[in-house]
Amino acid sequence: MKQKLIKDFEIPNKKIETWKFTDLKKVFEKNNFKPFRKSINADLAEPTISSQIPLDISNNIFFNPKINFVIFENGYLQKFNKKSDGLEITTLNDIAKEKLFNKKNFTRNDSLLDINNTFLNEKLIIRVKKNIELKEPISIFYYNSGEEKYLINNRIIIILEENAKAEINEIFLSNNQSSYWNNIHNFIYLKKNSKLNHSTIQLESKYALHSSSSNVDCDNSSIYNGFIFSAGGIMSRIEVISSINSSDINFNIKGLYLAKTNQHHDITTLMQHKHPQSKSNQHIKGILQKESSGVFQGKIIVFQDAQKTDAFQFNQNLLLSEKAEANMKPELEIYADDVKCSHGATTGELDEEMLFYLRSRGLNKNKAKKILIEGFVNELFDSIENKELKEKLLLTSKKIIH
Amino acid sequence: MLKIEDLHVNVGDKKILQGINLEVKPGEVHAMMGPNGSGKSTLANVLSGRDGYEIVKGKISYLKENLLELEPEVRACKGLFLAFQYPVEIPGVSGMNFLRTTLNSIKKYRKQKELDGVNFLKLLRKKAKILKIDEKLIKRSVNTGFSGGEKKRSEILQMSLLEPKLAILDETDSGLDIDALKIVANGVNKLKNKNRSFLIITHYQRLLNHIVPDKVHILSKGRIIKSGDKNLAIELEKKGYEGLV
Numbered sequence: 001m002k003q004k005l006i007k008d009f010e011i012p013n014k015k016i017e018t019w020k021f022t023d024l025k026k027v028f029e030k031n032n033f034k035p036f037r038k039s040i041n042a043d044l045a046e047p048t049i050s051s052q053i054p055l056d057i058s059n060n061i062f063f064n065p066k067i068n069f070v071i072f073e074n075g076y077l078q079k080f081n082k083k084s085d086g087l088e089i090t091t092l093n094d095i096a097k098e099k100l101f102n103k104k105n106f107t108r109n110d111s112l113l114d115i116n117n118t119f120l121n122e123k124l125i126i127r128v129k130k131n132i133e134l135k136e137p138i139s140i141f142y143y144n145s146g147e148e149k150y151l152i153n154n155r156i157i158i159i160l161e162e163n164a165k166a167e168i169n170e171i172f173l174s175n176n177q178s179s180y181w182n183n184i185h186n187f188i189y190l191k192k193n194s195k196l197n198h199s200t201i202q203l204e205s206k207y208a209l210h211s212s213s214s215n216v217d218c219d220n221s222s223i224y225n226g227f228i229f230s231a232g233g234i235m236s237r238i239e240v241i242s243s244i245n246s247s248d249i250n251f252n253i254k255g256l257y258l259a260k261t262n263q264h265h266d267i268t269t270l271m272q273h274k275h276p277q278s279k280s281n282q283h284i285k286g287i288l289q290k291e292s293s294g295v296f297q298g299k300i301i302v303f304q305d306a307q308k309t310d311a312f313q314f315n316q317n318l319l320l321s322e323k324a325e326a327n328m329k330p331e332l333e334i335y336a337d338d339v340k341c342s343h344g345a346t347t348g349e350l351d352e353e354m355l356f357y358l359r360s361r362g363l364n365k366n367k368a369k370k371i372l373i374e375g376f377v378n379e380l381f382d383s384i385e386n387k388e389l390k391e392k393l394l395l396t397s398k399k400i401i402h
Numbered sequence: 403m404l405k406i407e408d409l410h411v412n413v414g415d416k417k418i419l420q421g422i423n424l425e426v427k428p429g430e431v432h433a434m435m436g437p438n439g440s441g442k443s444t445l446a447n448v449l450s451g452r453d454g455y456e457i458v459k460g461k462i463s464y465l466k467e468n469l470l471e472l473e474p475e476v477r478a479c480k481g482l483f484l485a486f487q488y489p490v491e492i493p494g495v496s497g498m499n500f501l502r503t504t505l506n507s508i509k510k511y512r513k514q515k516e517l518d519g520v521n522f523l524k525l526l527r528k529k530a531k532i533l534k535i536d537e538k539l540i541k542r543s544v545n546t547g548f549s550g551g552e553k554k555r556s557e558i559l560q561m562s563l564l565e566p567k568l569a570i571l572d573e574t575d576s577g578l579d580i581d582a583l584k585i586v587a588n589g590v591n592k593l594k595n596k597n598r599s600f601l602i603i604t605h606y607q608r609l610l611n612h613i614v615p616d617k618v619h620i621l622s623k624g625r626i627i628k629s630g631d632k633n634l635a636i637e638l639e640k641k642g643y644e645g646l647v
Contacts, residue, residue: 351490352453353490354490354492356452356453356490357486357489357490357492358492358500358504359451359473359474359475359478360450360474360475360478360483360484360486361475361478361507361560361564362475362478362479362504362507362508362511362564363475363503363504363507364473364475364507365473365475367503371495371500371503372492372495374495375493375494375495375543376494377494378494378495378496379493379494379543
């Protein structure tokens with residue numbers, strides 16, 4: 001069989017309904033990103049992996065050598081540190097393990113997962129054993145030192161067994177000048193009564209293209225608390241797709257994109273309520289500066305059997321420049337009759353009344369603006385249970401905004 | 403302290419204030435009373451520097467400066483304080499941080515020593531106690547989800563922290579029950595001194611039972627039609643605006 005090349009795939013573009021606002025192809029074609037693998041094939045670029053933890057990671061505020069961590073460098077596992085009992089981290093390329101998932105729950109109408117499959121650099125399985133509550137979070141770093149314009153594909157499979165509880169934070173970093181495409185697709189399996197606090201912290205280089213998805217399969221009474229922080233890259237698309245397969249599931253997503261210069265940030269979610277009596281709640285905010293653009297596409301499907309579903313979605317955008325643009329596309333597909341669903345969206349500049357109130361208390365215009373922007377962000381961070389993470393995210397967003 | 407001369411103000415095409423003359427001296431308490439639509443809130447807003455008002459004619463001097471040339475924040479730093487009729491809710495901004503930031507911003511302007519966290523908290527607790535404000539309320543987002551009475555008390559708390567030279571209270575009594583009214587009035591009375599002036603804008607006389615004014619003015623259709631001492635307010639309560647206008 002002839003090996004597939006990247007040119008054999010249609011890169012997502014505006015012709016595809018779910019990519020109406022985000023033209024990945026445009027950035028791809030400008031850069032001509034090349035996939036690579038650890039391979040003897042001379043046509044493929046060779047990865048470089050350092051033996052020591054890259055300084056960009058060890059100096060990063062999200063890095064803590066004392067807790068569980070995993071580091072990918074240019075698509076390959078550089079180091080991992082497993083501290084907690086009841087935690088398994090393996091690199092086995094065991095496709096059988098993936099049969100846990102009903103792939104039908106996560107089919108895509110684009111090529112990203114196929115690209116990920118075809119050019120997969122490394123796959124990791126993280127398993128938290130039954131009844132184990134991890135005391136320390138797990139940090140996963142995707143680091144790119146990118147001398148070349150690489151296309152990088154990773155996949156992590158996260159399994160929380162019955163009654164397991166864990167916090168997993170994924171952090172995307174680079175040396176700031178590199179240009180690459182990170183195409184990461186993760187599958188998360190939450191068994192009965194498990195709870196996952198999961199954050200995606202996207203701080204890619206300003207030249208990078210980022211596409212990622214978290215595909216979350218939920219069993220009875222499981223809890224998923226997702227937090228998306230999207231701030232890097234020239235173009236970024238972060239997806240969360242849920243399959244809510246049972247009752248009493250609590251699925252929460254908070255998301256923030258902080259777009260500056262000419263960045264484009266896209267957060268796209270799909271909530272699939274398949275079973276009665278579960279809840280999903282999404283709150284996505286965007287701050288858009290200069291000529292940046294932001295997208296939130298949120299689709300909620302409530303299947304016919306999924307009575308007593310509560311599904312909510314809210315998107316708020318703050319436009320800080322006349323040239324910034326916010327696009328939102330809420331979609332509700334409801335086939336059950338006894339459900340509570342709602343969506344709402346607002347887009348606007350800073351509130352004049354609030355600004356005047358602060359100024360009338362002696363704060364100058366700039367200071368008043370900063371306080372209001374921080375307030376807009378703070379509201380979202382309140383839900384983060386890990387205080388240390390919350391502080392770090394606050395600090396990071398302050399640096400980006402000011 | 404404050405001198406307003408022949409002030410004419412329009413909002414859009416509408417003439418709201420049509421020749422206001424008023425002088426407030428240090429330590430004086432003035433009450434500005436008037437029916438709805440007489441221009442009371444416009445006067446408060448113009449004094450505080452809110453946008454959307456066209457000054458057609460007239461002068462306002464505050465501490466011998468041209469008030470109209472100053473940005474709202476500079477007015478605040480120079481000791482002008484407006485207690486809002488409708489205090490604004492600011493979600494996500496902690497009340498505690500907000501109060502400390504504003505206080506220190508003003509202290510900095512006045513070249514006074516800024517307060518650290520500990521000293522600020524001490525001061526805040528003392529002031530909050532007078533107004534019977536629970537500390538939990540201050541820790542929440544500014545005014546967010548506060549009841550009407552809580553918002554008004556929170557305005558007076560800000561006033562007592564910022565120690566203004568001229569405080570304008572825009573219908574601070576509206577929406578307060580009698581107990582809350584007494585607490586607010588007590589808070590204001592504690593701040594009275596020979597240098598600090600007050601301009602109390604109100605619809606009703608009842609607040610003036612608790613905060614006794616030196617002068618009472620009646621505003622109607624953008625003009626002060628009558629001025630007098632505290633007895634004018636009592637007379638007004640008996641006769642109604644129609645009896646006087």
